Amino acid sequence: MQKFTAHTGVAMPLKQTNVDTDQIIPSKFLKRIGRTGFQDALFADLRGHDQFPLDMPEFSGASVLVAGADFGTGSSREHAVWALMDHGFKVVISPRFADIFRGNCGKAGLVAAQLNQEEVEEIWRAIDTHPGLQITVNLAYQRIICAEREYTFDIDNYVKWRLLQGLDDIDLTELAAAAIESFEAQRPNFLPTTR
Numbered sequence: 001m002q003k004f005t006a007h008t009g010v011a012m013p014l015k016q017t018n019v020d021t022d023q024i025i026p027s028k029f030l031k032r033i034g035r036t037g038f039q040d041a042l043f044a045d046l047r048g049h050d051q052f053p054l055d056m057p058e059f060s061g062a063s064v065l066v067a068g069a070d071f072g073t074g075s076s077r078e079h080a081v082w083a084l085m086d087h088g089f090k091v092v093i094s095p096r097f098a099d100i101f102r103g104n105c106g107k108a109g110l111v112a113a114q115l116n117q118e119e120v121e122e123i124w125r126a127i128d129t130h131p132g133l134q135i136t137v138n139l140a141y142q143r144i145i146c147a148e149r150e151y152t153f154d155i156d157n158y159v160k161w162r163l164l165q166g167l168d169d170i171d172l173t174e175l176a177a178a179a180i181e182s183f184e185a186q187r188p189n190f191l192p193t194t195r
Contacts, residue, residue, distance in 0.1 A: 020074030072101025
């Protein structure tokens with residue numbers, strides 16, 4: 001997993017609430033077991049009508065998604081996070097995330113930055129005024145800079161540490177390799193081992 005300290009990128013508004021994981025990536029695309037190849041499936045059932053922002057040229061290459069409340073509800077599929085990341089998103093900003101989705105973000109390297117509803121709406125207005133607007137997200141200081149305004153976002157301290165260090169679950173296990181080896185060396189031979 002890549003370390004995340006700060007990111008500046010084009011912001012894309014998603015002015016919808018209750019966007020569930022099936023809307024983020026419909027179940028018909030869940031045939032892959034790897035984490036890549038999902039970028040074209042992202043929001044597949046929402047794209048192609050009603051000027052969906054992902055289809056608009058001013059949001060081409062967007063890497064900061066500014067979504068409505070209750071983002072990532074529904075099933076616990078990790079594919080939703082993988083699809084967002086595979087498409088190029090580094091940060092999702094929302095007033096409220098589903099707990100499992102937020103946990104999956106932290107484990108995969110996607111920053112889930114929580115602001116209040118009024119702040120999200122301010123950012124949406126700034127994007128409406130300046131389509132293609134770039135936003136800076138600084139994880140170390142938990143700050144979002146948008147159109148000369150600065151916002152402080154909430155994120156779990158442990159998740160923040162993992163993202164800053166670039167540690168996924170395997171990396172965390174490897175940090176304890178010496179302790180695991182020591183434990184295994186002391187176990188009787190008839191007991192199972194991790195090798």
